[in-house]
Amino acid sequence: MRDIVRLIVWAVVDLFRSRVAIEAEILALWQQIFVLRRTAPKKQTFGAIDRLVFVGLYRVFPRVLDALAIVRPGTVIKWHRAGFRLYWRWTSRPRGGRPTVSLEIRRLVHEMSIANPLWGAPRIHGELLKLDIAIGQTSVAKYMAKRRGPPSQGWKTFLRNHADGIAAMDMFVVPTISFRLLYGLLIVGHGRRQIVWLGVTAHPTAEWIANQITEAFGWERAPHYLIRDRDRAYGNVFIRRLRSMGIRDRPTSPRSPWQNGYAERLIGSIRRECLDHVVVFGERHLRHVPLSYLKYYNEVRTHLSLKKDAPVSRAVERAGSILCRPVLGGLHHQYVRI
Structure with a gap:
């Protein structure tokens, strides 16, 4: 600040001096600049006041760039542009108005x-x-x-809207302790991946499968579509029963188990989580074990596709001490609060 005052004082004094004296003083100042350029370091340091003085002189007298010796003209122009940006940044600062959205x-x-x-x-x-x-x-x-x-809507939403009216069925084989083969019939709903029915028999005939369909859905809760494979056990009696119940039969293509992926995946879960750890003694025993797993699967077991919920929606328990209940003889456990 003191340098600016001194500069202003000398500018006022120069108004009353003769031109010869001013020219002599300018020559003396130029000689001092030449000496300083020879002896002083190449890179000079300039404070904010020094930059403001140079920029101000350039703004008032642009030809002053020809007289600059210790700083390049481009540097002064760069300082001027930087000050211009700071000025408009300050002028354009927010002054209230509509609040910003986070x-x-x-x-x-x-x-x-x-x-x-x-x-x-x-x-x-x-x-x-x-x-x-x-x-x-x-x-x-x-x-x-x-x-x-x-x-x-996306395909995911479109398929989810039609899932409640679709069911799938498939059969699987279970060997007993006496090497006898028993057959299980699985029916699963696509809406919540819920097991609708699990039947067991030693002789899977078309009449038996048709009766299982009737017991699983009744005559009022039947789905619109039923997906199945092309097993020969599904005979004419079974197909006529589907038509009488208003269910549209949708058999998969030959050798295409992926078209019935929900049922195939569920049979794999039943084997890995239940039947692979149990020795089946007979038909009565096999009928009891899958029914126990059916209750555990529908009411307790959480599923990734249901956002960690059970097919029969399971409420969140927030109060009470945690109690562990064994399922299937301790093969699985259910944790509840009491």
Whole structure:
């Protein structure tokens, strides 16, 4: 600050001096600059005041760049541009107005618009108000996912909407302690992956399978579609029973077990989690063991596809001490609060 005052004082004094004296002083100053450039280090240090003086002189008299000796003209121009940016940054600083929307809320709006393609900005805005999130409807429209075409549901949603009306069935073989073969019949619903029926027999005929279908669904709870393989056990009696119950028969293609993936995967779980650890004594014993597993599978066992819930929705217990209950003789356990 003292340098600026001194510079201003000398500028006022120069107004009353003769031109010859001023020229002589300028020559003396130039000679001193030449000596300093020879003896001083190559890189000079400039403070904020020094830069402000040079920039001010350049702003008022642009031709002053020709007289610069200890600093390059480009450096002065760079200082001027940096000051210009600082000035406009200060001028454009926020002065109140609409509050900014946090990143978390912006992501939530984006995710809601993707998960609900049929929702518009008013619907999403209403849901956010119910979540006590204060945001304007125009801001919601701004942060929604942009779509090129009309809104449409995804394949995952489309398949989930039709899963409740689809059931699948399959048969599996279980050897007994006497090497006798027994047959199990599995029926599973696609909606919640729930085991609807488990039947056991030594002679799987079409009449027996048709009766199992009737006992599993009755005449009022029958699904719209039933997926099965092309086993010869499903005879004409079975097909006529499906038609009389209003169920559309959907056999898979030959040698394509993947088309009945839910039933095949469930049979694998029954074997790995139950039958591979039990020696079956007979038909009565086999009928008891899968029924115990059916109750455990539907009411206790959590599933990844159901977001760690059971097919028969299992409530979250928050109070009480934890008690361990054995299932299938201790092969599995159920943990509850009492």
